């Protein structure tokens with residue numbers, strides 16, 4: 001088996017590689033060539049940690065395996081380590097033998113950013129000019145950096161529950177040469193694309209904050225009970241997701257479904273848009289909404305491409321296991 005340590009990932013994986021791997025796997029899922037296993041996520045009753053497994057099998061990309069990991073809220077304070085910790089394990093689909101172990105922290109940020117970027121590519125208006133960010137934590141920086149590559153954005157506007165964190169995303173906008181402005185939530189009406197990436201359990205983005213024609217990528221809700229958006233917004237929007245089963249159980253759609261505002265059949269696969277079997281956005285006034293719940297197959301696809309690059313560059317550590 002090969003080991004690719006966390007410290008090697010930054011130099012190996014480009015945003016473009018992550019984007020391609022995620023776009024391909026969403027397409028494969030929608031064709032029925034790849035499927036995710038049910039997610040296990042447990043509050044382990046220690047360190048307030050949430051721990052679990054996301055796995056799957058992609059027959060098109062021949063990737064089998066799982067990502068193990070979760071969220072340790074006290075890591076930064078106590079250990080100087082980021083709060084999300086994960087590792088990907090890949091297995092040989094022909095034999096079941098473990099084939100690789102790959103650091104999953106940066107990989108998770110890049111594959112999550114790639115997912116919202118894929119949604120922007122396929123669903124946002126081509127003339128989108130104002131990028132809106134709700135959230136300014138660890139993931140938000142990756143989200144913004146990747147999103148800014150998808151359209152000719154002229155301005156970034158940002159809101160965060162903890163305003164002192166806004167410089168995190170202002171820095172990314174500045175690096176990309178795009179002006180940044182901190183706004184009240186009401187100011188989000190100016191945005192053509194909104195990414196929401198927070199850990200809240202109570203909705204902050206209301207229907208009145210989003211203008212007709214906007215594309216919203218809701219990326220923070222990945223657990224039962226979390227909620228970033230007012231349910232009325234999902235009722236107004238055309239809703240897309242990475243995987244319908246996750247969207248309606250642990251994603252943003254869980255709340256709109258429970259409230260009876262939308263049905264499971266109203267939640268569409270982004271992969272169908274990529275494959276051309278769903279038209280995607282059909283008018284400039286339509287609100288499109290991507291419920292990005294984060295699927296194991298994203299991790300496996302990106303990990304598999306990292307392993308190939310690491311072997312080619314002589315960085316992968318080979319272990320007789």
Ligand code: NAD
Pocket residue numbers: 083084108112134135136137138139140160161162165197198199200201204219220221222292293294295
């Ligand atoms: P973080 O701890 O670095 O940042 C948390 C963010 O949420 C900050 O912007 C913070 O101000 C905001 N926030 C906290 N409490 C809030 C509240 N009550 N109301 C509004 N905003 C609040 O976390 P992170 O690593 O950036 O992760 C953000 C979220 O993204 C988490 O919920 C995480 O589980 C989720 N996530 C999703 C995926 C996916 O694939 N969809 C992948 C990774 C992380």
